[in-house]
Amino acid sequence: MPTIVVHVMPKPEILDPQGKAVGAALPRLGFEGFASVRQGKRFELQVDGEVTDEVMAQAREAATTMLSNPVIEDVVAVEVVD
Amino acid sequence: MARIGVVTFPGSLDDRDAARAVRLADGEAVNLFHTDADLQGVDAVVLPGGFSYGDYLRAGAISRFSPIMERVVDAARGGMPVLGICNGFQVLTEVHLLPGSMIKNEHLHFVCRDQVLRVENASTAWTSDYAAGQEITIPLKNQDGQYVADEHTLDELEGEGLVTFRYVGWNPNGSRRDIAGITNGRGNVVGLMPHPEHAVEPGFGPDSRLNGRRGTDGLAFFTSAIRELVATG
Numbered sequence: 001m002p003t004i005v006v007h008v009m010p011k012p013e014i015l016d017p018q019g020k021a022v023g024a025a026l027p028r029l030g031f032e033g034f035a036s037v038r039q040g041k042r043f044e045l046q047v048d049g050e051v052t053d054e055v056m057a058q059a060r061e062a063a064t065t066m067l068s069n070p071v072i073e074d075v076v077a078v079e080v081v082d
Numbered sequence: 083m084a085r086i087g088v089v090t091f092p093g094s095l096d097d098r099d100a101a102r103a104v105r106l107a108d109g110e111a112v113n114l115f116h117t118d119a120d121l122q123g124v125d126a127v128v129l130p131g132g133f134s135y136g137d138y139l140r141a142g143a144i145s146r147f148s149p150i151m152e153r154v155v156d157a158a159r160g161g162m163p164v165l166g167i168c169n170g171f172q173v174l175t176e177v178h179l180l181p182g183s184m185i186k187n188e189h190l191h192f193v194c195r196d197q198v199l200r201v202e203n204a205s206t207a208w209t210s211d212y213a214a215g216q217e218i219t220i221p222l223k224n225q226d227g228q229y230v231a232d233e234h235t236l237d238e239l240e241g242e243g244l245v246t247f248r249y250v251g252w253n254p255n256g257s258r259r260d261i262a263g264i265t266n267g268r269g270n271v272v273g274l275m276p277h278p279e280h281a282v283e284p285g286f287g288p289d290s291r292l293n294g295r296r297g298t299d300g301l302a303f304f305t306s307a308i309r310e311l312v313a314t315g
Contacts, residue, residue, distance in 0.1 A: 010185075014230060015256070017186040066147070069140055069176065071183035072230060 002047045004059045007077040008068045009040035040076070043067050051080050084311040086304070087114040087124035089154070089170075091145050095132035096167065096279060103279040104128070107304035116148040125311045126163035126207070127154050129170030131223075131277055141184060141226045142172030151177055163207035163307045164271045168224055171263070171273030180264055180273050181239070182231030187224070188256025196288035196297070197222035197276045198250040199262050203243055206269040207310055211302035218299035219288045222254055222276040229257035229264075229275070239264055247274050278303040 010016040016038045023037035045059055056078070063075045086104045088111055090097045101111035112124050116134075121127065135144035145151060151173070158164045158179050166174035174180045187193060198219050201212040212218070231239070236258055239245050247263035255275070263274025278300025281287035287297035 014185065015188065015228075017188065017190050021190055066143070067139070069143065069183055071175070071181075071232075072185055 002051045003081050004045040004047060004051065004056070005077070005079050005081055006043040006045065006059065006063045006067055006075060007040060008043070008063070008073050009076050010038060011072055011074055014072050040073075041067075056080075084109045084126065084308040085112050085122075085124045086110070086307065087112045087121055087127045089114045089116065089127065089129050089150055091116045091132070091134035091148065093133040093136050094130050094169070096130040096277065097132070099277075099279045100128045100130040100167065103282040103300065103304050104308075106282050107301055107308050109304060109308045114150055116145065116150050118150045119153070121150075121153050121157060126165070126307050127157065128279075129154070129164070129166040129173050130279070131168030131170060134169055134173060137169075137226070140176070142169055142174075142176045145173045146176045155179060158266075158271050161268060161270050163310070165208050165303065165307070166271075166273040167277055167279060168227075168275055171275055172226065174271065174273040179271050180266060181235050182229055182264070184226050184275075185228045185230055186226050187228050187254070192223070192225045193227070193254045194223040195221070195254065197254060197262075199247045199274075199276060200250050201246070202248055203246045203265060203269075206246060206265045206272050206306075208272040208303050208306050209246060209265075210310060211306040217250055218302075219290070219297050220276045220278050220281040220300045221288055224255065224275055227255035227257065227275045229255075229261045231258060236261075242267065246272055247276075 019038040086109045088100045104111040172184045201216045204212045204214040246265045249260045249262050253260050265272045281297050281300035284296045
């Protein structure tokens with residue numbers, strides 16, 4: 001069953017407290033050399049049938065109207081994986 | 083008697099407190115459910131605090147698509163007073179009745195405290211029983227309470243007097259420009275993070291210096307709306 005993957009990230013100018021917390025914990029566990037961490041979301045939309053242009057358009061629409069909040073988040077990719 | 087609807091979403095926590103606040107302000111509280119297709123003729127609506135739909139996608143994000151919210155949005159655009167408290171404020175931003183958004187508190191902790199606010203705008207449907215500049219104390223409890231918007235939006239809010247409440251003394255979540263609550267241009271839609279419905283009855287509200295749990299500073303939210311609704315008949 002084909003799957004459309006939507007990646008959503010907090011906008012660069014928005015403080016990302018979750019990423020900040022992870023970034024602060026990395027060196028405590030011995031992982032050095034990472035300047036910062038930002039945490040986003042990945043949605044997997046399984047498609048019942050073929051991924052047509054219309055289905056992709058629907059996925060993009062869902063990504064920008066529901067899966068992300070344009071005030072604080074960017075949709076960075078909408079892609080098909082098998 | 084003014085009839086004020088209180089919406090219960092799956093995960094609402096403060097709907098009963100909000101209904102009680104309406105009754106203590108001499109209004110009639112009407113229970114509305116997220117799947118309801120009409121507003122039962124209410125004169126105003128309160129979106130209460132809690133974790134609607136578990137906050138699973140983002141705080142308030144899924145409520146936006148509930149049947150009752152379509153009606154609430156239509157009514158709000160028509161001028162009906164709508165108050166969103168905490169999670170209700172998050173819902174109002176997700177549904178675009180108010181600008182901006184809420185993210186996790188800057189210090190990453192859940193906060194629960196008696197919070198001092200300054201009333202910046204006393205001419206909204208929900209603040210007319212306050213005086214501009216008045217300081218009130220009501221409880222605050224949230225994890226995703228950091229109000230954010232782009233600089234242009236913030237400048238617009240400030241320029242048009244739409245910042246309704248500001249944090250005084252300490253900004254508990256890192257909100258831009260100490261904003262605790264805002265209103266729309268018409269003044270009928272108000273959203274804020276702290277909880278006026280928890281400060282409406284002596285013995286249950288915030289502590290004051292002289293009397294424990296006596297604070298009732300939140301009651302004027304509800305009396306403001308009810309007085310206005312009764313006046314306009």
